[in-house]
Amino acid sequence: MLPAEIAADFKALGLPGYRAGQVFRWLGRGVTSFQEMSDLPKALRQKLEEMYVLPSLRMLRRQTSQADGTEKFLWELPDGESVETVLMRYKHGNSVCISSQVGCRMGCVFCASTIGGKVRDLTASEMLDEVLRTGVAADAEISNIVLMGIGEPLDNFDNVMRFLTLVNEPEGADIGMRHISLSTCGLVEAIDKLAGLHLQLTLSVSLHAPDDETRSRLMPVNAVYGVDRLYAACERYFQTTGRRISFEYAMVRGVNDTPYHARLLAKRLKGAGSHVNLIRLNYVPERGLEPSSEETVRAFAQELADGGVTVTVRRRLGSDIDAACGQLRRGRMRGS
Numbered sequence: 001m002l003p004a005e006i007a008a009d010f011k012a013l014g015l016p017g018y019r020a021g022q023v024f025r026w027l028g029r030g031v032t033s034f035q036e037m038s039d040l041p042k043a044l045r046q047k048l049e050e051m052y053v054l055p056s057l058r059m060l061r062r063q064t065s066q067a068d069g070t071e072k073f074l075w076e077l078p079d080g081e082s083v084e085t086v087l088m089r090y091k092h093g094n095s096v097c098i099s100s101q102v103g104c105r106m107g108c109v110f111c112a113s114t115i116g117g118k119v120r121d122l123t124a125s126e127m128l129d130e131v132l133r134t135g136v137a138a139d140a141e142i143s144n145i146v147l148m149g150i151g152e153p154l155d156n157f158d159n160v161m162r163f164l165t166l167v168n169e170p171e172g173a174d175i176g177m178r179h180i181s182l183s184t185c186g187l188v189e190a191i192d193k194l195a196g197l198h199l200q201l202t203l204s205v206s207l208h209a210p211d212d213e214t215r216s217r218l219m220p221v222n223a224v225y226g227v228d229r230l231y232a233a234c235e236r237y238f239q240t241t242g243r244r245i246s247f248e249y250a251m252v253r254g255v256n257d258t259p260y261h262a263r264l265l266a267k268r269l270k271g272a273g274s275h276v277n278l279i280r281l282n283y284v285p286e287r288g289l290e291p292s293s294e295e296t297v298r299a300f301a302q303e304l305a306d307g308g309v310t311v312t313v314r315r316r317l318g319s320d321i322d323a324a325c326g327q328l329r330r331g332r333m334r335g336s
């Protein structure tokens, strides 16, 4: 609940207005019971305990990368389902990558999250709890959020927007929109709807191929929109919000990593002021697709740069702990 909603409830209960702020601040610090709210009178804590539930995620597994300190958490939800959160520590601050759904129905052929389909959407409160619980468990201040875990955030639009409002609250987690990235496989109507909200977040679009033929091999969603409609939506998004889009491109050996793809991509994106993030595919055993070689990635990046597109090659953090999308939850489902 937002502070104003708690305040409205409390008013109806005849409680003074400042109590709502006190409770919201405690929740923002990640406490899981009213008993811990030490500046509330004991009787009130008791009363609130009886009136409200504070559902929270339960840690099932925690893995720390030996290579780079990246941590991955597997959480159990109140109904027994599970999702993952990844904590990445950078010089500029700590970043959490959160899940937005249990599973995913987008069906990208290289992605572990989508193998069992979508089970359900996460609530705003569950997404917020991913941030809070990770901060508490790792004793880390969280300064950045990326919505790049399990699920398609724009397929859970309303809950994700409410989560953004909650996590933005100055008295709570206080994470500003400019410190939040949202990644989508490219749901065109939802991109337009998001543009209309004029948020200052960074939108990442998982492109992974510059042409319909290749993209449709990798991403079923492409059969619905196609790259022309997607590019057009990205252009409208930039015009409406003034925010540059960042394109994700997972390099899959022999599928989307040839000089032909690089040149076509450069041609399409040139002058659009967008940025391309290359990442070598994380190998997912169930999928049978291989990552491109580092050499191929370097050549691809060079081709883009020569074509006038800004490009970065993403470091792979946590690859020794199955930190790619959905891999840990998938492991639990397999029983490993």
Ligand code: SAH
Pocket: 106, 108, 110, 111, 112, 147, 148, 149, 150, 151, 152, 153, 183, 184, 185, 186, 204, 205, 206, 248, 250, 279, 280, 281, 282, 283, 284, 324, 325
């Ligand atoms: N559904 C959203 C966000 C979650 S996926 C989206 O599609 O953007 C986050 C990113 O990880 C996406 O760019 C996705 O395409 C990418 N991804 C999924 N599986 C991957 C893998 N095995 N290797 C590399 N990137 C992968």
